[in-house]
Amino acid sequence: MAWRERILGIWRLFNSPSRHYSLMFLTLGGFIAGIVFWGGFNTALEATNTETFCTSCHEMKNNVFAELKSTIHYSNRSGVRATCPDCHVPHQWTSKIARKMQASKEVWGKIFGTIDSREKFLDKRRELAEHEWARLKANDSLECRNCHNYNSMDITRQSPRAGAIHERHLLSGDKTCIDCHKGIAHQLPDMAGVPQG
């Protein structure tokens, strides 16, 4: 069993005290290497969390990003706007990592051209939208609420209709944002059979 001996040898190497390097070198070196790797990891993570990164794929740029541009989340009176990750990536670190792991499937889709044409995108649109609706429904529209905090929402400044409906359904908690505001930032897919409101 030669490979068993080899594995045991590696185990003994890591399990025995260092023979040549001082404890300070190992601790400080490990500390610095940790900073470099952790910093590098987070920098790379944040680089993939920008609109520039998202729209570097034509799938995003020509379909969903083009649609976003005419909505209030891109262009409005005060100039505050939402970028892709503001709504589509959780802000909390652990949830963000979980979403980034899921996104490896999107990399797979990119490599094999799952939606590399407008027609393929339109065919898939309902399924893609349903994933986002399910995600926002499950986390009580957390990504909406990161900016649209109900406690800071002055419903007297809203139109009477919007204020009344928000008070009735949002305050009571029987609805969440995505229940009514589907397609707020992109075009809706074929909505046949989707319960709305």
Added chain:
Amino acid sequence: MKPVQILNFAAVLVFGLLVGHQCSRAPAPKPAATPTGSVAVPTTTQTSRSIDALRRGADLATEPESLPLARVENADIKRARAYPMQPPTIPHAIDGYQVDQHANRCMLCHGQVNSTQFQAPPVSVTHYMDRDSQVLAEISPRRYFCVQCHVVQTDAKPLIANTYTGADDILAATPAARE
């Protein structure tokens, strides 16, 4: 208008008058004065009430300033109909409402099912009928595009005065006319 522009304008005006005067030797420099008159006071004709919405009476050499955009009335108060069978106007903003082959944002609230939830006036049952008066489960395709008939109203001033009189006013006025 900046002082420099006024100076330039004056210089061109004087030059034009002199050239016109010397060339024609005619007793009337008025053709040169008439367009300058309309240029000098463009504001009198550039009102929002002008029927010519694009140029509003400004002459071709000047660029009329664009009017402020009218705002959509968003007060959510139902408006009276001006005449029987008038499609009711929309008393709220409909910015970005998607009404296409995939989805109809209006029917989210104004459909028969959801109208109670949103306290929105449901579309009439006639809108569910096809041309043979068969009532369908969904809004009839011929009624699908709401803004073909129902429109928002803005705070823009009417371009010209309107002397339209509704049927009720005519009926009310009739006895007086008879006497």
